[in-house]
Amino acid sequence: MSSENVVWHNHKVCKQSRAEQKKQKPCVFWFTGLSGSGKSTIAGALEQRLFEMGHHTYLLDGDNVRHGLNKDLGFSDEDRVENIRRIGEMSKLFADSGLLVLSAFISPFRADRQMVRELMDDGEFVEVFMDTPLEECERRDPKGLYKKARKGEIRNFTGIDSAYEKPESPEITLNTAVQTVEEAVDQMIDYLLTHQIIKKD
Ligand code: ADP
Numbered sequence: 001m002s003s004e005n006v007v008w009h010n011h012k013v014c015k016q017s018r019a020e021q022k023k024q025k026p027c028v029f030w031f032t033g034l035s036g037s038g039k040s041t042i043a044g045a046l047e048q049r050l051f052e053m054g055h056h057t058y059l060l061d062g063d064n065v066r067h068g069l070n071k072d073l074g075f076s077d078e079d080r081v082e083n084i085r086r087i088g089e090m091s092k093l094f095a096d097s098g099l100l101v102l103s104a105f106i107s108p109f110r111a112d113r114q115m116v117r118e119l120m121d122d123g124e125f126v127e128v129f130m131d132t133p134l135e136e137c138e139r140r141d142p143k144g145l146y147k148k149a150r151k152g153e154i155r156n157f158t159g160i161d162s163a164y165e166k167p168e169s170p171e172i173t174l175n176t177a178v179q180t181v182e183e184a185v186d187q188m189i190d191y192l193l194t195h196q197i198i199k200k201d
Pocket of ligand 1: 033034035036037038039040041042104130140142176177179180181184
């Protein structure tokens with residue numbers, strides 16, 4: 001397959017003008033961490049808070065994307081890379097449309113997260129590391145997946161028999177073993193204000 005005969009179109013309504021209309025600086029918040037570390041919970045609560053503040057957001061969630069766009073992909077290393085590549089491209093499109101994008105995916109490999117970072121313009125990729133210890137994630141086991149992985153019913157499960165590579169310099173680190181949902185959302189809102197992604201009214 002080749003894209004050499006496909007020409008990129010520059011449209012008249014650009015990201016900058018969409019951003020001004022929406023009074024926010026589009027970017028992608030990339031939540032990465034073990035299953036059960038709180039990615040969906042915190043991204044969902046943050047989206048709700050931003051929505052109530054009048055901001056325009058979109059939440060991309062691992063399980064949902066795997067039911068649709070990426071339903072042809074499994075959990076081999078190769079498929080995980082392709083999963084993240086597609087999600088990265090999709091996140092970029094949503095950011096181009098002026099949104100604050102919340103992407104919640106385990107995304108265990110450093111190189112894949114770096115690939116997504118490089119897709120985005122400077123300052124538009126905000127890596128949010130969910131530094132919740134494995135023991136706590138496994139204690140919660142909200143989907144019963146750790147139990148299955150321990151019994152060998154699921155293979156290649158991140159944290160059990162598949163590696164999770166911690167971010168080296170994430171923009172934001174959260175630990176939901178010690179922070180409440182409220183506190184984690186407050187920390188993120190502080191970041192957004194400090195970096196002028198959103199402004200105080
Ligand atoms: P992930 O998306 O990383 O797999 P989830 O958000 O689906 O994680 O699951 C996290 C689980 O932990 C949920 O059942 C949530 O209710 C629970 N939980 C308990 N305390 C917290 C907290 N402080 N922050 C986030 N989640 C929490």
